Amino acid sequence: MxxxxxxxxxxxxxxxxxxxxxxxxxxxxxxxxxxxxxxxxxxxxxxxxxxxxxxxxPVEKLSEKSLKEYQYIEPETGRRFMKVPLHAPGTRNGETGKPWRGILPPPGKHWQYPPAKLDEMDARGDIFWSKNGNPRRKVYLDQHPGMGxxxxxxDFRDAHNQNIKITGYPTEKNSDLLRRIVAASSNPGDLVLDCFAGSGTTLAVADELQRNWIGVDNSPEAFATILERFHRGLKPMGDYSEHRRQWEDRYIQRSLFELMINEGLNEDETNIPESIVTDFSVYIDRDRIAEVRHIIDRTSFPQGFPPISTDP
Ligand SMILES: C[S@@+](CC[C@H](N)C(=O)[O-])C[C@H]1O[C@@H](n2cnc3c(N)ncnc32)[C@H](O)[C@@H]1O
Structure with a gap:
């Protein structure tokens, strides 16, 4: 599409x-x-x-290739750095074209900084002097903001191994993927909308990052999954695969939580939710309210929660 x-x-x-x-x-x-x-x-x-x-x-860690460029180590501090030229192309007639510490910039080039700034950098130890007296700027690895x-x-495959925790909703997205998108394109207190909320990944991540959120989905499966996710967090992937194999014919479209609720399957009481979301309301079409109440009754939410409204 x-x-x-x-x-x-x-x-x-x-x-x-x-x-x-x-x-x-x-x-x-x-x-x-x-x-x-x-x-x-x-x-x-x-x-x-x-x-x-x-x-x-958003930034990523530097690649192995880029890391190799930071091949020098400052003996006094142990900080890794690389050396870059202190001059740039172009002839200048002002102070950056004149000698600094008795050294002229190479022909056709000028100092990148005025002499006062170069003095300041040298006093801070940010300039590396070669044996034959050539100055170069030190660029420290620990000051690199990361690669854009x-x-x-x-790096964001969906439920692809047995070690991660998931809801079991068939189209569940990778949380880290949504975390990157929400963090890059909103600030705390902003409003995030996912109009096809599914397993509630976007909503859970938005909540964790202190954004307000609105989620929409017309599937009772999605609704049940989101409610359970908010209340009890995620479950290890391994459980879901096993149950899915066992119950495939009957439950092909059902979520992990529904399986656990209906069949009492393998619930690990020691599994503490990663994040619990309680501060939300549910808005529902008037003609589907009975269906939604039925779903809520089957979840582990306390009686009367979450607050439900049929207001538009
Ligand atoms: C691909 S899934 C979303 C997956 C979600 N991002 C997640 O991480 O789980 C698409 C969702 O859209 C819902 N959906 C499809 N058509 C819809 C409609 N017309 N109105 C509301 N929800 C709809 C489906 O029930 C399904 O949960």
């Missing part, structure tokens, strides 16, 4: 407000039997409403 979605979103937000197409690797490589390449890519279209938008630049995140994301 990505190409159709792009055309629709261009119409809704305006083509200039398109920012990125992010490609995410959603699963491990597969061995396909049909005549095509394995499909491991998922696509995220990033749009903003206007040209003014919140952007908290690019548009191919390889």
């Amino acid at each position: 990505i190409f159709a979605a792009k055309i629709i979103l261009d119409e809704i937000f305006g083509a200039p407000n398109y920012r990125n197409l992010i490609i995410r690797q959603k699963c491990n490589p597969k061995n396909y039997t049909r005549k095509a390449y394995g499909k491991t890519a998922d696509f995220i279209l990033f749009y903003t409403k206007t040209a003014q938008y919140i952007w908290n630049p 995140v690019q548009d191919i994301w390889l």
Whole structure:
């Protein structure tokens, strides 16, 4: 749907407000039997409403290759650094074109900083002097803000192994993926909307990052899953796979929590929720209220909670 979605979103937000197409690797490589390449890519279209938008630049750790550039260690402090030139291309007639400490910048170049600033840097120990008296600037690894995140994301596969905790909702997204997006594009106190909330990953992450949130879903499965997630947190992936194998015929679309509620399966009382969300209200279509009450009654929420409203 990505190409159709792009055309629709261009119409809704305006083509200039398109920012990125992010490609995410959603699963491990597969061995396909049909005549095509394995499909491991998922696509995220990033749009903003206007040209003014919140952007908290996400960064990643430096790559091994970049780390190798920081090959020097300051003997006094043990800090790693690399050496970069103190001059830049272009001839200048002002003070940056004149000798500093008796050294002229190389032909066709100028000092990057005025002499007073160079003196200051040297006094702080930020300049490395080679044996033959050439100054270079030290760039410390511990002051590097990290590498700006690019548009191919390889680290956020969905429930892909037995060691992580999940809700068991069939389309549950990786929490770290949503954490990156919510943190980059909103600030604490802002409002995050997920109009297809599913397992509630976006909502849980938004809550954890102190954002307000609105979640919408028309599936009772999603509703039950979100409520349980808020109340009891996530469960280890291993349980879900096992139960799914056992009950596949009957429960193919059911969430882990529903299985546990209905069948009393393998509930680990010692599993303390990672985060409990209690400060929310539920708004529901009047004609579905009985269905929703029934779901709430089957969850472990205390009687009368969460508060339910049928207001529009
Ligand atoms: C791909 S899932 C969302 C997954 C979610 N991001 C997560 O982490 O679990 C899409 C969700 O949209 C819901 N949905 C589909 N059509 C809908 C509609 N017309 N109104 C509200 N929800 C809808 C489905 O019930 C499903 O839970």
